[in-house]
Structure formats: C-alpha cells, structure tokens
Amino acid sequence: MLIFEGIGEINRLMQIWNSPAWPRFTHDPLATEDLLARVSARLGAIGGLQAALSAEERQEAFLRAVTGEAMASFAIEGASLPADQIEASVVASLAYRGAERPLLRRTDAIAELMLEARAGAAPLDGALLLRWHDLLFHGIEVEDRGRWRTFPMEIVRGATGRREDVLYVAPPPIRVAQEMTRFLDWLAQDRHPAPIRAALAHLWFESIHPFSDGNGRIGRAIIEHVFARSGAGAGEGALPFSLSRQIEADKRGYYAALQAGRRIVGDRLDATPFVCWLLERILAGVSLAEAEARFLVRRNAFFSRHADLPVRADRVLRRLFAEGEERLAQGLSAGPYGRIAGVSAATATRDLADLERRGVLRRSEAGGRSTRYFLQDEANPAPG
Numbered sequence: 001m002l003i004f005e006g007i008g009e010i011n012r013l014m015q016i017w018n019s020p021a022w023p024r025f026t027h028d029p030l031a032t033e034d035l036l037a038r039v040s041a042r043l044g045a046i047g048g049l050q051a052a053l054s055a056e057e058r059q060e061a062f063l064r065a066v067t068g069e070a071m072a073s074f075a076i077e078g079a080s081l082p083a084d085q086i087e088a089s090v091v092a093s094l095a096y097r098g099a100e101r102p103l104l105r106r107t108d109a110i111a112e113l114m115l116e117a118r119a120g121a122a123p124l125d126g127a128l129l130l131r132w133h134d135l136l137f138h139g140i141e142v143e144d145r146g147r148w149r150t151f152p153m154e155i156v157r158g159a160t161g162r163r164e165d166v167l168y169v170a171p172p173p174i175r176v177a178q179e180m181t182r183f184l185d186w187l188a189q190d191r192h193p194a195p196i197r198a199a200l201a202h203l204w205f206e207s208i209h210p211f212s213d214g215n216g217r218i219g220r221a222i223i224e225h226v227f228a229r230s231g232a233g234a235g236e237g238a239l240p241f242s243l244s245r246q247i248e249a250d251k252r253g254y255y256a257a258l259q260a261g262r263r264i265v266g267d268r269l270d271a272t273p274f275v276c277w278l279l280e281r282i283l284a285g286v287s288l289a290e291a292e293a294r295f296l297v298r299r300n301a302f303f304s305r306h307a308d309l310p311v312r313a314d315r316v317l318r319r320l321f322a323e324g325e326e327r328l329a330q331g332l333s334a335g336p337y338g339r340i341a342g343v344s345a346a347t348a349t350r351d352l353a354d355l356e357r358r359g360v361l362r363r364s365e366a367g368g369r370s371t372r373y374f375l376q377d378e379a380n381p382a383p384g
C-alpha cells in the first residue's frame with residue numbers, strides 16, 4: 001500500500017498536467033518583490049549608461065550580446081557554435097533585415113532566430129515558434145522539425161534513461177497543440193512585470209516541452225522575446241546582455257530551479273523558486289553589462305581628453321582598450337608596446353616616457369626593463 005502511495009506521489013509530481021493545479025503557474029509576490037525591485041531599478045539605470053555611448057558602440061554592444069547569446073544558449077546544451085561564423089551571420093542578418101534572402105549556413109538561420117527574438121516585432125504565436133524550430137535545425141535531421149512533437153517526452157537525469165532517473169514527464173503529444181494555445185493566450189494577456197512574465201513563461205513552456213528537441217534553446221529565446229516586447233517600442237526592452245551566458249554559469253542551479261518551480265500548492269503550481277533563481281541571474285547579467293558600458297564610457301572620456309595623442313601611441317592605446325579592462329589593468333611595458341606598434345624597444349621606451357610626461361600614463365615603482373606604465377584617468381587617478 002505504502003509503495004503504491006509512493007508511486008502515486010512520484011507520478012503526481014512528474015505529471016503535473018494531470019493535476020487540477022495545472023497550468024496555474026504562480027509566484028509569491030512577497031518573496032520576489034525585493035529582487036524584482038532591484039532588477040527593475042538596475043535595468044532602468046543601465047539604459048542611462050548606454051545613452052552615453054555612441055551609436056557605433058551601442059551597435060557593438062548589441063552584436064556582442066546577440067552573438068554571446070547564441071553561443072551560450074548552445075553551450076548549455078553542450079554544443080558549440082563557431083564564434084566568427086555566428087558573428088558574421090548576425091552582421092549579415094542585420095544588414096538584410098526585413099529582406100528575403102536565402103539562408104546558406106546553419107549559423108545564418110540561428111542568427112535570424114536570435115534577432116527575431118530580440119526584435120520582438122510580432123507577438124509570440126504558434127506560427128512564430130514553429131518557424132523558430134525550423135530555423136534552429138536548419139540543415140539538420142531532426143524529428144518533427146518545424147512542428148509540435150508527435151511522440152511522448154520524458155526529461156531524464158543523465159543519459160542512462162533508467163526509470164528512476166526520469167525527472168519529469170511532459171504532456172502527451174495529443175495535448176501539445178491545445179496546451180500551446182492556452183500558454184500563448186496567457187502570454188498575450190499577462191500583465192506581470194516583464195521579469196516575472198519571462199520566468200513564468202519559460203517554466204511553463206519547458207513544462208509542455210512541445211518540440212522533439214531544442215526546447216531549452218527556444219525557451220530561452222522566449223525569455224528574450226518577452227523582454228524585447230516590454231519596452232515602449234518593439235525591441236526596446238531587449239536585455240542588454242546574454243542571459244544564456246548567465247544561465248550557463250549556473251547550469252546545475254538552472255535545472256534544479258526548473259524542477260523546484262513546479263511544486264503543487266493547493267490549486268496552483270508554485271513557481272517562486274524558479275522566478276527567484278532567474279531574477280538573480282538577470283541581476284548578475286546586468287552587473288556585467290554595467291561594467292562593460294562603464295568601460296566604454298571610460299574609453300570615450302580618455303580619448304576625447306587626449307585627442308592630440310601622437311598617431312602611434314593612439315593606435316597602441318586603442319588596441320589596449322580593445323583587449324578589455326583586465327588587459328588594461330596589467331599596464332604596458334616597452335616590449336608589448338614595441339610589438340603592437342612595430343617599433344624597436346628604444347623607440348617604445350621613448351614613446352612611453354613621452355606619454356608619462358604628457359600625463360597620459362603613470363610609471364610603476366619598479367624600474368629597468370620591466371618598467372610598466374598604467375593609464376592615468378578618473379578610473380585610475382594619480383596617487384595622493
């Protein structure tokens with residue numbers, strides 16, 4: 001008897017769509033309000049920071065976010081995309097926005113999907129999701145490509161597929177279309193703040209698991225789409241960073257939160273653990289995006305203050321900024337300066353001393369051949 005009760009309980013948890021609570025995904029506003037307020041404030045503030053960037057820099061940040069998103073979303077699934085190809089595809093896709101063009105490579109199709117999700121031009125509907133699935137598997141053999149799955153689906157832990165490793169049983173194929181209609185109807189009329197809506201939508205979508213494959217990647221594109229449509233105009237609310245990169249950084253937490261976010265409490269499903277987990281990841285992403293935007297603002301301030309730098313020094317310092325904040329913090333000695341500029345060590349040493357005289361660089365305490373110079377600006381002012 002006990003054994004039967006145990007199995008019944010397990011089935012109840014794994015087949016929540018058979019419970020009267022399905023699909024009432026809810027969250028506890030009291031438990032999430034503080035996190036939500038922080039997310040909303042930080043997302044608002046980063047808009048201000050980005051306004052200080054040039055159009056070119058905003059485009060650069062956008063490209064980095066889209067390319068990073070594509071790569072990280074695939075990395076979560078243990079697959080990898082060639083960075084240079086995906087970036088080239090995103091650039092080409094941006095250039096041809098709105099125009100009909102043949103998708104030659106798989107990365108072109110993936111770039112198209114990512115940009116559509118971030119543009120948020122049209123509301124999410126079944127046709128759009130089926131198209132995304134088709135794009136995701138462009139040129140790849142996969143069952144039920146571009147349509148809802150026609151076979152049962154279980155989510156298992158690891159690859160063994162042993163009975164005790166089944167974590168979740170998705171609704172049977174015959175129910176998928178109607179479940180998706182109900183989900184999309186809810187999404188169209190839901191009025192929660194975007195971060196909550198995105199979390200509930202992702203969890204709900206993953207719980208239907210409507211595709212043969214690619215449910216994780218398309219579910220993450222749905223998050224992007226929810227944010228993209230949350231601003232004043234289409235695309236304006238798009239996340240200024242790659243959320244998948246943040247999810248990838250805590251993959252175990254992601255799977256655990258998906259699993260924990262489906263507890264049946266009375267007549268509803270308590271998604272609070274998943275909502276909190278996703279809000280935390282968004283906060284981590286915003287921090288990274290803020291640091292990036294601040295760094296670009298710092299670069300602009302530096303080069304406009306030193307608009308009269310000698311051409312060679314200007315080239316070397318721009319290259320140093322391009323390599324990022326960490327590299328910049330390591331400073332510069334005559335060796336690397338000479339290599340970047342293509343000049344002798346003696347010339348490099350002279351150039352560096354000249355930059356110190358101009359107040360552009362500051363010399364470290366150590367002397368001799370290893371003398372290092374550091375940028376002198378607001379972020380790294382002279383001591384005293």
Ligand SMILES: Nc1ncnc2c1ncn2[C@@H]1O[C@H](COP(=O)(O)OP(=O)(O)OP(=O)(O)O)[C@@H](O)[C@H]1O
Nearest residue numbers: 077155167168206212213214215216217255258259
């Ligand atoms: N316990 C769970 N309950 C619901 N969804 C889950 C659970 N664990 C993982 N998932 C979701 O299922 C996705 C995997 O489904 P699917 O294989 O169809 O997607 P995918 O994009 O091809 O990713 P991958 O192939 O490895 O996971 C995960 O990325 C995650 O979003």
